[in-house]
Amino acid sequence: MKELVKKTLNILNAPDVQFGDVRVTVTDNENIFFERGFLKGAASEIASTSIGVRVLIGGTWGFASTSDLSSASIEKIVKEAVQNARLGARFKNSPIEYKPVDGIVASYHFDPIKDPFKIPLKEKVSYLGEIASKMGKLDGIVHSIVHTHFYKQYKVYGNTEGTLVDTTVYDARPSMMVAAADQNGFQTRAFPGHMPAQRGGFEVLEKLDFINNIDKIAEEAKELLTAPRVTEDQADIIINNGHLALQLHESVGHATEADRMFGMEISYAGKTFVKENMLGNFKYGSDLVNIYTDASDKRGIGYHPVDDDGIPSKRVDIIKNGVLVDLQTSRYTAAELGLEPSSNMMATHASEFPLIRMSNICIAPGKGSLADLIKDTENGYLLDYTKTWSIDDNRNNFQFTTEIGWKIENGEIKHIVKEPTYFGITKDFWNSCDRICGPEEWGFYGTFYCGKGEPGQVMHLSHGVAPMRFKNVKMLPGN
Amino acid sequence: MNDFIHKLESLMKEYSQYKFQFHFRIWKTEFLRFFRSMTNYNISKEITSAACTMYKGKKSYSFSVDDPTFDKIHKGIEDAIGIIDSLPEDPDYVDMDDDTSIAPETKVVNNIESLPLEKKIEILSSISEEAAKREFKIFGTFITNFVKGFVLNSNGVKKEFVTSPIMLDVKAVSDNNMVTVLESFGGPDPDKFNQNEFTDSLMKKVDMACLPVVDAPAGKYEVILSPAAIGEFIGYLMHGAHAATLDQGSSFFQDQLDKKIFPETINITDEPHNENLIPSSYSGSGRTLHDLPIVTNGVFKNFMVDNYYGNKLKMDKNGNEAGNLVMGNGDKTVDEMISSVKDGLYISKLHYMNFINPKDMTVTGLTRDGTFLIKDGKIVNVINNLRYTESIGRIIGAICEIERKRHALPSSENYGTFGISTSLMPHVKVKDFNITSSTETI
Structure with a gap:
């Protein structure tokens, strides 16, 4: 595939091509899905292959892709990409400038402990079937799902600056969910939560020990049907990792993507309240809040040696001691803002155009355990596991409901509450943080499904978080 | 495509102890995305894919292949045969669809050809000029797809389809305060797109967007x-x-x-x-x-x-x-x-x-x-x-x-x-x- 990329780059060398890159991806996906104890789907997509060509001509991008890797097909897409850029340049008011970057040659190939694509399907189905079977027999549970998605991608990226990088990654996304229902509602509990994806193979599923967590989530789902709701319209809340990763994702991750600032995502994903003049002075969070993007951390599924813009992976502080200091950028947006590109341009497959995407965006840990933090809380709630999420076009007004909450009184957990819902304005919320737990509580939480772009792409990425406490957060009291 | 259908039908006969459902699709898009009254990117993309679900009684297994050929699908079936017996049954499964009726034929124009990129750029440039008079820029997408495919199964279902939708979303965004308004067009027929009406409707909304x-x-x-x-x-x-x-x-x-x-x-x-x-x-x-x-x-x-x-x-x-x-x-x-x-x-x-x-x-x-x-x-x-x-x-x-x-x-x-x-x-x-x-x- 490397040779194919090099060969394609050679035919891109037209005099008016300012910059060009070529990507090839070969992707394997396997999904195994049980519902109410029975296998409902076992499906594979093996060696799904595509090639994409991106060219910058006259300050305008053109792109074309195909799943047909024949020479004739590749020549055709090169012509289409060039034609798209040349015609597109007729609708332009300022050209895209590209500051050159030195070429890089690198390789990264992740080896899972247990390659899921080498384990016979029968074994995987049997392992998950045992879990599903136990879930399907639970009293008071109206619905249950066990789903595991295994993923492998081989990728080659090359550009006209001499960069040539190939990578192989494996990710796994195991999840299970139970639902209880009565006349008054429908309550779910998922395990291990909304962001269960991790880098690795079958061992990711084994480590989660699903079988010994079934009874707990089933009991909680049933208890939630009759549990009280939050009664206060304002409360101190501790957000645990099973939900905090999404709070970070929605109200910091997306908000600090520079393409949103430029309106490049207005037509679908939206804008951001963050403006250029906030850099270096906007108090995004309290002094405790340090948030960074780190595509060089191999523990997260957002790791890459080089992004799809030819920028080597790096760690970049986004919020330092509460102040907004940088953004997630592409080469184009970084140059426009006078910043260094942050290595955040990625496409899901070679058939797609790269966008600014989160890689591993993390909150630096503070001190102490979750148990200590609960003890230190006089009156409030511990919230965990995302149920509903919603945030506005500018990433400023959010509202989240978690699957479950626990009332805390005088430093002790008292009882569960159902559908705890909190809302707020991004800046006020992050400034209300007064405690962050330490490294012992910190971990990566990943997703396969971060949607962005048109045509839409779903990206694999992760977040490093430790539980945090927020003071006087607005709550939606229930009846 | 007919030749491919015949080959799949012969495969279904060859493996008559199993039941099959095939989905086949050729999808092309010409996808123009614009921001700040200029091109963001143009994408030309073509994907050909096939998916097969194979049943043995209440057991099933699915696989999909890109750029499908008869040989690739044949291999997929051979692999599936080696797997399907080991899978548990779905007790709720009864049978695949058996509706063999055919929908009335509709004439479909390939809108990728009837609305080429030059024409899209011309339309957007004109709308952009109107927006600029009010200190607004336009952002959005102008998409034409062409999709052709079939569904085929062992119960005699053989349905071919073709569609070529158009979608134009134009958001006008104020240069002064980012107030945004939207106008959309969508449908199968480019003749139903009235550029003057579209622009007038958008500008009426732009005028509303200029209120405090x-x-x-x-x-x-x-x-x-x-x-x-x-x-x-x-x-x-x-x-x-x-x-x-x-x-x-x-x-x-x-x-x-x-x-x-x-x-x-x-x-x-x-x-x-x-x-x-x-x-x-x-x-x-x-x-x-x-x-x-x-x-x-x-x-x-x-x-x-x-x-x-x-x-x-x-x-x-x-x-x-x-x-x-x-x-x-x-x-x-x-x-x-x-x-x-x-x-x-x-x-x-x-x-x-x-x-x-x-x-x-x-x-x-x-x-x-x-x-x-x-x-x-x-x-x-x-x-x-x-x-x-x-x-x-x-x-x-x-x-x-x-x-x-x-x-x-x-x-x-x-x-x-x-x-x-x-x-x-x-x-x-x-x-x-x-x-x-x-x-x-x-």
């Missing part, structure tokens, strides 16, 4: 929902009208069949062959689609039932998927509706809506692309985007006026093969709409 911006406090409001906004609410309402959600215990319509749940003026149908909409001939399993009344005079009439859940729940199958929703019209003009509001809101579009509880249809979401304050029957201000927390069932139940005219609106699933569908919706007036907070931003 104010904040609105949380509270209950009388609101006019645009066709796009009510269309989104009805789209979410349809979650509960799928037989799958009935089976899973999360349907809002459980035990409501033939009961009056909304005002008599509410009519909602799925009309796959409505001439104003992008036609949908067949369901995913190949069932030929027909008009399906879902709510008639306020009475819930039908669930959407696919082959699997039809067998499982012993319900009549229809295959409808809410891809062509039509809301019944009323007797008012939109101007009459606005003029009857003393103190309320006009909501153009919704954003990031999500269920809090699907069973009682409670959702939260936000407004976007133009939220306006109405005072004494006139639009007087732009309002910062707002958050609502509401039950969609309550919203539909609180509709008190419906527009006479209906508007064809495109929407897209955005992911995968960017399937574009259309719905036909009027403006509606709703009482006591529950705004729960302001976003403080436009």
Whole structure:
């Protein structure tokens, strides 16, 4: 595939091509899905292959892709990409400038402990079937799902600056969910939560020990049907990792993507309240809040040696001691803002155009355990596991409901509450943080499904978080 | 394609101890994305893919291949044979679809050819010039797809389809304060795109967007929902009208069949062959689609039932998927509706809506692309985007006026093969709409 990329780059060398890159991806996906104890789907997509060509001509991008890797097909897409850029340049008011970057040659190939694509399907189905079977027999549970998605991608990226990088990654996304229902509602509990994806193979599923967590989530789902709701319209809340990763994702991750600032995502994903003049002075969070993007951390599924813009992976502080200091950028947006590109341009497959995407965006840990933090809380709630999420076009007004909450009184957990819902304005919320737990509580939480772009792409990425406490957060009291 | 179908039919005969369902699709897109009144990128993309589900009794296994050839599919089947016996049964599975009827043929023009990139750029340049006169820039997408494929199965289902939808979304954004308004066109026929009407309608909204911006406090409001906004609410309402959600215990319509749940003026149908909409001939399993009344005079009439859940729940199958929703019209003009509001809101579009509880249809979401304050029957201000927390069932139940005219609106699933569908919706007036907070931003 490397040779194919090099060969394609050679035919891109037209005099008016300012910059060009070529990507090839070969992707394997396997999904195994049980519902109410029975296998409902076992499906594979093996060696799904595509090639994409991106060219910058006259300050305008053109792109074309195909799943047909024949020479004739590749020549055709090169012509289409060039034609798209040349015609597109007729609708332009300022050209895209590209500051050159030195070429890089690198390789990264992740080896899972247990390659899921080498384990016979029968074994995987049997392992998950045992879990599903136990879930399907639970009293008071109206619905249950066990789903595991295994993923492998081989990728080659090359550009006209001499960069040539190939990578192989494996990710796994195991999840299970139970639902209880009565006349008054429908309550779910998922395990291990909304962001269960991790880098690795079958061992990711084994480590989660699903079988010994079934009874707990089933009991909680049933208890939630009759549990009280939050009664206060304002409360101190501790957000645990099973939900905090999404709070970070929605109200910091997306908000600090520079393409949103430029309106490049207005037509679908939206804008951001963050403006250029906030850099270096906007108090995004309290002094405790340090948030960074780190595509060089191999523990997260957002790791890459080089992004799809030819920028080597790096760690970049986004919020330092509460102040907004940088953004997630592409080469184009970084140059426009006078910043260094942050290595955040990625496409899901070679058939797609790269966008600014989160890689591993993390909150630096503070001190102490979750148990200590609960003890230190006089009156409030511990919230965990995302149920509903919603945030506005500018990433400023959010509202989240978690699957479950626990009332805390005088430093002790008292009882569960159902559908705890909190809302707020991004800046006020992050400034209300007064405690962050330490490294012992910190971990990566990943997703396969971060949607962005048109045509839409779903990206694999992760977040490093430790539980945090927020003071006087607005709550939606229930009846 | 016929040759390929024949080869697959011969494969089905060769492996007659199994049953097969094949989906084959050639998908092409010409996808122009623009921002700040200039090209962001143009994408030319072609994907050919095939998916096969193989059954042995109640056991099944699926696989998909890109750039499919007969040899690749043959190999996939050989691999599946080595797997399928080891899999457990699905006791709820009965059989694959057996509807062999063919939908009426519709003439399809390849809009990738009829609307080339040069023409798209010409249209956008013209709209951009009008917007610039008012200090607005345009952002959005101009998409033409061409999709051709078939569904084939061992029960004799052999359905070919071809479609070529167009979708144009233009957001005009103020250079001064980022106030945004949207105009859309979607459908199968480029001749129905009237550039002057489209531009005039967008500029009328731009003029509204030049009004001063104010904040609105949380509270209950009388609101006019645009066709796009009510269309989104009805789209979410349809979650509960799928037989799958009935089976899973999360349907809002459980035990409501033939009961009056909304005002008599509410009519909602799925009309796959409505001439104003992008036609949908067949369901995913190949069932030929027909008009399906879902709510008639306020009475819930039908669930959407696919082959699997039809067998499982012993319900009549229809295959409808809410891809062509039509809301019944009323007797008012939109101007009459606005003029009857003393103190309320006009909501153009919704954003990031999500269920809090699907069973009682409670959702939260936000407004976007133009939220306006109405005072004494006139639009007087732009309002910062707002958050609502509401039950969609309550919203539909609180509709008190419906527009006479209906508007064809495109929407897209955005992911995968960017399937574009259309719905036909009027403006509606709703009482006591529950705004729960302001976003403080436009």
